[in-house]
Amino acid sequence: MSTRAEFLRRIRAELARTPALFPATPSLRPAHPREVADTIRRELSERWPATLQRFQQEFERVGGVLHRVATVQEVPSVVGRLARERDARDVLTWHPSALGFDPARGLADEKLTCRTMPEAVPDAAARRALRDTIATTPLGLTGVDVALAETGTMILRSGPGRPRSTSLLPATHVAVFDRTALVESLAQVAVLLEAWHADEASGAVINFITGPSRTADIELTLTRGVHGPKDVHAIFVERPLRE
Numbered sequence: 001m002s003t004r005a006e007f008l009r010r011i012r013a014e015l016a017r018t019p020a021l022f023p024a025t026p027s028l029r030p031a032h033p034r035e036v037a038d039t040i041r042r043e044l045s046e047r048w049p050a051t052l053q054r055f056q057q058e059f060e061r062v063g064g065v066l067h068r069v070a071t072v073q074e075v076p077s078v079v080g081r082l083a084r085e086r087d088a089r090d091v092l093t094w095h096p097s098a099l100g101f102d103p104a105r106g107l108a109d110e111k112l113t114c115r116t117m118p119e120a121v122p123d124a125a126a127r128r129a130l131r132d133t134i135a136t137t138p139l140g141l142t143g144v145d146v147a148l149a150e151t152g153t154m155i156l157r158s159g160p161g162r163p164r165s166t167s168l169l170p171a172t173h174v175a176v177f178d179r180t181a182l183v184e185s186l187a188q189v190a191v192l193l194e195a196w197h198a199d200e201a202s203g204a205v206i207n208f209i210t211g212p213s214r215t216a217d218i219e220l221t222l223t224r225g226v227h228g229p230k231d232v233h234a235i236f237v238e239r240p241l242r243e
Contacts, residue, residue, distance in 0.1 A: 027187060033194035040188050041180070048179040051149045052236060055182060058152030059234060062211030067235045075176055076106025078235055079141060082174060083112055088138040092170055095119045095161030099143045099176065100241035119161045131165065140170035143241075144177035144234070146192060150185050151210055154234065157196070158205040167209065173229040175209075178237045 030036045044051060056066045067078050079091060090113045096102035097119055104114040115137055122130060134140075142162065146155035154175050158164040167173045183189055193206070213228030 027190060030191055030194060033191055033198055036191050037195040040183065040191060044182060044184065044188075045179070048182050051182045051184050052179070054149040054184070055147050055152055058149065059211070060152070062152050063214075064152060064211050064232045064234060067233060068238065069235060070238045072101040072103075072176070072237055072239075072241060073106065075101075075235055075237065076103050076110050076112075078233075079103070079107060079139065079174055080110030080112060082172060082233060083110070083139055086138055086172060088172075089113060090115055090137045091139045091141055092134055092137040092166055093117065093141040094143055094166060098159070098162035099141070103141065117161055117163055117166060121160050130163075131169075134163075134165045134169045137170050139172045139174060140166045140168075140229070141174050141176070142167050144175045144181045146183055146189055147177050147181045147234070148183055148186065148189055148208075153208050153210045154232075155189065156207045156209065158207070164205050164207055167207065168228050171229060172231040172233070173209070174233045174235065176235045176237060176241070178240045180240060180242075 059066055069075060069078060083089070083091065089111070091103075091107055092115045093099060093103055093107075095117050096104075098117075104116065107114040115133060118126075118130075142156060144154045145157050147153075148155060154177075156162070156164070156167055156175075167175070183192070209228075209232065212230055212232045215223055215227055
């Protein structure tokens with residue numbers, strides 16, 4: 001068996017044979033992240049169509065499906081169609097204050113039961129009951145805090161009215177966003193993270209969701225939906241959610 005020194009020596013030897021390695025340099029931390037974030041938002045507001053096109057390309061490359069609607073009033077019909085395709089009758093949603101609109105009436109028109117997350121953090125007993133409900137509901141409807149075009153990734157913050165389980169436990173995750181969520185690069189996301197940290201208390205979980213859940217066993221047999229949703233859909237709303 002190789003000793004630790006021999007093991008590290010072999011790694012160094014292999015690394016030395018690797019051509020064209022570039023030096024890794026950390027990004028500069030902005031002194032005033034809110035101001036930089038505002039500048040990024042203003043710049044992106046002028047080129048969001050190209051950013052959305054890139055997001056769709058990368059999102060669909062990793063197995064996601066993008067839908068486009070004109071207003072939030074059309075969102076329940078898309079969710080209803082997805083539910084009927086899966087023979088589902090219940091939909092789990094973020095609280096309207098976190099989602100940006102209230103889908104309950106529209107989902108009722110689609111003959112779906114809307115299970116809305118509580119706005120306030122429930123006590124321990126209520127959380128256990130809520131987890132059971134979430135785990136057995138086939139569709140989860142959430143918002144999107146940031147849609148990263150570079151990798152087709154949706155970034156969601158957890159918190160009151162927006163538990164991370166809404167996007168993780170249901171077999172199908174449906175996320176709604178508008179142009180204000182779009183960013184082009186991971187470097188821009190880093191600035192937004194700094195701004196969030198400056199504005200809010202720490203402790204919230206931030207999930208980076210890049211397509212459906214995938215895992216492979218030792219024989220590299222790929223399976224979807226083991227550690228998260230089997231299907232991931234995004235609904236882009238042309239008109240801003242909050243006006």
